[in-house]
Amino acid sequence: MVIIIIDIILVLVIIGMFVYPRWNLRRNAKLVEEAEFARLMPTSQLIDIREAKDFRIKHILGARNLPAGQIDQSLNALSKHKPVLIYENGRPVGGAKVAKKLKKAGIPEVYILKSGLNSWNGKTKSCI
Secondary structure (H helix, E strand, O other), X not given: OHHHHHHHHHHXXXXXXXXXXXXXXXXXXXXXXXXXXXXXXXXXEEEEOOOHHHHHHOEEOOOEEOOHHHHHHHHHHOOOOOOEEEEXXXXXXXXXXXXXXXXXXXXXXXXXXXXOHHHOOOOEEOOO
16 A cells, blocks of 8 residues: 555656646746747847857847846846747757746746747847
């Protein structure tokens, strides 16, 4: 009986490890495809959350670089009255944590580019 209870708890923990990050992401931000992201860009704040060296190599035209690891120090640079669009290279990994911090800071609308910069077909810029 004890083994069955332990097995059930273990299964629930494993399921939670996969479900919670996805739930947390959707609670704090909306994942959007490229077309929706591009449509929102003119009226939003576009933030590249990758490291500065990656930003210099290539970024979406019009983006500002606020690396995920330094987002706490950059919150005052963002307006609470305009949506924030964030992206990274591929699937949103660090985006969930950044979105949560942005929501806590009072930014009501946060969108994440679902496929990331790797699949972006719009205009880009290189600083090197």
